[in-house]
Amino acid sequence: MKAQTGASAAKPWSPRGLFPATITPFAADLSVDYAALESHFREMAGVAGVSGIVVNSGIGELLQLTPDECDAIIRIALRVRRPDQRIVAGIDGRGAAECIEAGLRARVAGADALLVLPPFDKRPYRRLAAHAPTVHHVFAELDRAVGLPMIVFQYPPNSGCAYPVEVLRAIADLENVVAVKVATMGDMKAYGEVWDALKDQLSILVGVDSPPLIDMLRHGAHGALIGISAILPQVWADILDHVNKGDRAAADALYEKICKPLMVSVFENQQPTRLVAESAATKEALVQLGRIPSARVRPPAIDVDDATRGVIRAALSHAGLVGPKASVA
Structure with a gap:
């Protein structure tokens, strides 16, 4: 995993390392199970290679959480994190005004940074993700009004609302745009284009939950922001460490034994054939x-x-994680 300094060193924060996107447990009445949530966060916080905890993201069912629940989740994460860890809160909104409202709430609740889901992920607006002035306006307003470091969530090309590289480049100079979560699924070409264009301006975080993840790390990355690392975060932190040290044998062995079985069974290599929610499958593994x-x-x-x-x-069971021969707890 290559590290670059470049212009990102002038930003208020340069994310590095592993950022698990966490789940939101629910009780029988579908209220948030805050006790289980705190335990989940404590597991993330207890891993040395975890640089921050991502809450209220897609895998955390942001779209089904109330604003008050989002605030409470942020506060619990703040309570358990290590002093050197950042709390990154996902926000979603249609346009600048809704994003600002969500961002300000997250800031008041105590979030250190924002993961900004595309404000254009609505059918009539998706093509606007390719319009640099419109995208720049939204992020410039967030930069001005909220003032928290922002990780831009780059959706895959087939989503219809992926930002072209030139659009990402247009917002890279905004002070609080610090990173891109590159969720290109298995598209190495799309990932490589973002890395090659922006690695010296922004932190580039791999955002895929499928086997190409390790190739993306080796191509170049400053870290990873992935939902699958909510399952056994130590394993994913070890993968990043092995890749960063150039220990291909150790990385490949761990990846084949544990990571790939999780990717196939939980995320279907991000080529889903079933209707079961990825958040539900992630929770089932947990x-x-x-x-x-x-x-x-x-x-x-x-x-x-x-x-x-x-x-x-x-x-x-095949990975040795459950059953009589379980070796990882």
């Missing part, structure tokens, strides 16, 4: 590992079914 009590998700997301449960159980 349930089977004894980390949280329930895999419930809020509607309209779909809970895990028996088939998915079995696929995850088989993958965890």
